[in-house]
Amino acid sequence: xxxxxxxxxxxxxxxxxxxxxxxxxxxxxxxxxxxxxxxxxxxxxxxxxxxxxxxxxxxxxxxxxxxxxxxxxxxxxxxxxxxxxxxxxxxxxxxxxxxxxxxxxxxxxxxxxxxxxxxxxxxxxxxxxxxxxxxxxxxxxxxxxxxxxxxxxxxxxxxxxxxxxxxxxxxxxxxxxxxxxxxxxxxxxxxxxxxxxxxxxxxxxxxxxxxxxxxxxxxxxxxxxxxxxxxxxxxxxxxxxxxxxxxxxxxxxxxxxxxxxxxxxxxxxxxxxxxxxxxxxxxxxxxxxxxxxxxxxxxxxxxxxxxxxxxxxxxxxxxxxxxxxxxxxxxxxxxxxxxxxxxxxxxxxxxxxxxxxxxxxxxxxxxxxxxxxxxxxxxxxxxxxxxxxxxxxxxxxxxxxxxxxxxxxxxxxxxxxxxxxxxxxxxxxxxxxxxxxxxxxxxxxxxxxxxxxxxxxxxxxxxxxxxxxxxxxxxxxxxxxxxxxxxxxxxxxxxxxxxxxxxxxxxxxxxxxxxxxxxxxxxxxxxxxxxxxxxxxxxxxxxxxxx
Numbered sequence: 001x002x003x004x005x006x007x008x009x010x011x012x013x014x015x016x017x018x019x020x021x022x023x024x025x026x027x028x029x030x031x032x033x034x035x036x037x038x039x040x041x042x043x044x045x046x047x048x049x050x051x052x053x054x055x056x057x058x059x060x061x062x063x064x065x066x067x068x069x070x071x072x073x074x075x076x077x078x079x080x081x082x083x084x085x086x087x088x089x090x091x092x093x094x095x096x097x098x099x100x101x102x103x104x105x106x107x108x109x110x111x112x113x114x115x116x117x118x119x120x121x122x123x124x125x126x127x128x129x130x131x132x133x134x135x136x137x138x139x140x141x142x143x144x145x146x147x148x149x150x151x152x153x154x155x156x157x158x159x160x161x162x163x164x165x166x167x168x169x170x171x172x173x174x175x176x177x178x179x180x181x182x183x184x185x186x187x188x189x190x191x192x193x194x195x196x197x198x199x200x201x202x203x204x205x206x207x208x209x210x211x212x213x214x215x216x217x218x219x220x221x222x223x224x225x226x227x228x229x230x231x232x233x234x235x236x237x238x239x240x241x242x243x244x245x246x247x248x249x250x251x252x253x254x255x256x257x258x259x260x261x262x263x264x265x266x267x268x269x270x271x272x273x274x275x276x277x278x279x280x281x282x283x284x285x286x287x288x289x290x291x292x293x294x295x296x297x298x299x300x301x302x303x304x305x306x307x308x309x310x311x312x313x314x315x316x317x318x319x320x321x322x323x324x325x326x327x328x329x330x331x332x333x334x335x336x337x338x339x340x341x342x343x344x345x346x347x348x349x350x351x352x353x354x355x356x357x358x359x360x361x362x363x364x365x366x367x368x369x370x371x372x373x374x375x376x377x378x379x380x381x382x383x384x385x386x387x388x389x390x391x392x393x394x395x396x397x398x399x400x401x402x403x404x405x406x407x408x409x410x411x412x413x414x415x416x417x418x419x420x421x422x423x424x425x426x427x428x429x430x431x432x433x434x435x436x437x438x439x440x441x442x443x444x445x446x447x448x449x450x451x452x453x454x455x456x457x458x459x460x461x462x463x464x465x466x467x468x469x470x471x472x473x474x475x476x477x478x479x480x481x482x483x484x485x486x487x488x489x490x491x492x493x494x495x496x497x498x499x500x501x502x503x504x505x506x507x508x509x510x511x512x513x514x515x516x517x518x519x520x521x522x523x524x525x526x527x528x529x530x531x532x533x534x535x536x537x538x539x540x541x542x543x544x545x546x547x
Contacts, residue, residue: 011369011387011425018422019390022401023252029404030245041246051230055250058226061141062209065148069205070198072149073156076301079294080157081164084284090530091298092158096475097529098305099154100483102500103214104507105522109308110147110219111138112315119311139221147215152208153305156201162472163197163434196434204430207255207391213486227251231397248397252389259385309526316519320512327516342495344521347502348528354498355481357417358424362477363470365421366428373433387429390422398422399490415491416498420481427480428473435469482529499525 031037045051080092098106114120116133124134137143167190213228227247234244319326331344369387390398402409402419409415485500492501499521506518 008368008372011365011372014365014425015386015389018418019393019398022398022405023393025405026397026401027245027249030241033242038242039246041242042250044243045246045250050225051247054225054227054230057224058210058228061144061148061226062206062212065145065152065209066202066206068145069149069152069156070202072304073153073160073201075293075297076153077157077160077164079297080161081167083290083294085294091302093530095157095301095305096154096479097526098150098309099152100479100529101309101522101526102483102485102503103218104485104504105312105500105518105525106147106150106308107214107218108315108507108519108522109312110143110150112311113308114143139219139223141220141224144212144215144220144224147219148209148212150305150308151215152205153301155204155208158472158476159201159204159431160194160197162431162468164194165468167193196437200430200434203259203388204391204427206258207388210255210258211251211391211393211395213395227254235397235400244397248393252393255391255393256385256389259388312519313523313526316516316523319516327513327520330513331517331520342497342502344499344502344524347497347499347521348524350496351482351499351525352528354417354420355478358420358481359474359477361417361421362425362428363474366425366473366477367432367470369425369429370432370436373429373436388426391426395486395490399487402487402491410491411493413493413496416488416496417481419487419491420484421477423484423487424477424480427476431473431476432466432469435466479529482525 031039031041076095080088101109112118114135115138116136121133121135125131128134137146210226211228212226213232216224216226216229217232227250231244231247231251234240234247316327317323317325366387373387398419402415406415483500484498485504488498488501489504492498497505503518503521503525506514506521
């Protein structure tokens with residue numbers, strides 16, 4: 001067996017152990033509790049109008065949320081891909097902060113901004129001289145759609161802009177010289193070239209919205225049900241594991257079907273491209289039109305992404321309707337004498353350790369999987385949907401699968417970064433694969449003819465082109481681990497919590513003191529994520545990362 005084939009088997013072994021085995025364990029426990037297969041749960045789902053409506057609403061809200069997210073992110077992707085300006089790295093990092101925030105914190109931020117007692121309604125009450133909330137979208141479909149756009153904006157922005165930044169602008173300029181107008185050149189030249197990145201972004205956003213859990217449960221209220229919330233309620237509230245398992249398998253089948261369809265579309269759309277460094281493709285805004293566009297898009301983007309978080313930060317400094325630092329000063333105290341108390345700084349250290357390990361594992365496994373997907377063999381067409389399967393699985397189901405499938409690891413801290421790596425590595429695959437497919441095979445062949453061995457070909461041909469994709473994939477993995485909550489809540493040790501899990505503990509306890517400290521810890525988490533992402537984005541090795 002060649003080394004190349006052996007390396008390709010490593011991602012499969014990774015999924016077999018950490019994904020398929022836990023899923024098989026929970027499936028066996030749910031559909032064959034007595035050792036005999038019982039498929040009656042599927043019959044109950046098919047025959048129930050409630051579950052049919054749940055499936056339809058799951059698809060509908062995911063589709064609308066995806067369209068709105070792409071429409072919102074596209075102008076920002078153009079700005080980030082084609083212009084170089086001061087503060088760009090900071091803005092790029094800030095756009096990813098909402099994506100990694102725990103759902104409970106995002107819900108609190110949105111309520112602080114547009115809730116019945118939020119900033120917006122307070123202003124409207126004063127302007128309209130009324131004593132009720134003029135803009136009440138709590139527990140409506142509108143706040144669900146807004147939250148999904150808020151969460152997934154960074155996914156669409158980074159995947160589209162990262163690919164767009166490498167496209168040679170001279171291709172579009174040639175179309176303009178030949179008589180095409182600005183819109184026609186975009187529609188017939190730029191947009192087809194961007195299609196792989198747009199499809200990749202749409203796929204990821206749709207899957208996240210399709211498997212949305214916290215947004216639907218917390219912001220939507222009990223009147224809105226998706227497959228994911230139904231799995232949660234059947235598992236933890238009704239203790240109906242057969243129905244929950246059947247729903248999880250239906251969800252996984254739907255996700256896998258979407259990935260297969262997407263893969264076929266992408267294989268038809270991808271073409272080799274001549275990539276250019278960002279120093280060539282990007283320019284500083286020089287015209288008045290470009291400067292106004294940059295200003296409007298930046299203000300709109302930051303308003304959408306940062307105002308809810310700003311409202312949350314302000315709330316962390318308010319104690320009894322007065323500005324105070326007490327919420328931060330009390331973080332190290334344990335007034336209730338809880339035996340489960342862990343200082344927030346310790347929880348932050350746990351999160352950073354787990355995030356570092358997660359990033360390393362996800363980059364190694366994800367890069368190997370990306371090479372398998374980018375190859376021209378028949379295996380590449382079959383493997384790509386497999387790599388994305390963890391994105392479509394229920395976090396609740398996977399958490400139970402880890403506990404049932406790995407009983408000897410229940411007390412081990414390594415279970416957390418392994419679970420985080422499972423969630424993060426599809427991001428790495430989806431980030432690196434388009435870049436790999438854009439490398440012309442003639443470049444590698446020329447290097448081999450000149451005597452370069454495979455290691456040198458990879459180091460001097462592939463790595464400079466993949467540098468930026470690796471950085472973006474690593475940033476995603478690191479950020480996802482920092483903010484991951486769903487799987488962590490199922491497998492975290494009480495004495496070794498992550499920061500999101502510690503925040504959840506505070507929010508679960510009554511009292512304004514606990515709520516204020518949760519807001520303070522959320523602010524700390526946002527700051528750490530922003531600083532970490534800026535550091536990653538600025539990291540360069542020579543020319544690596546300039547492509």
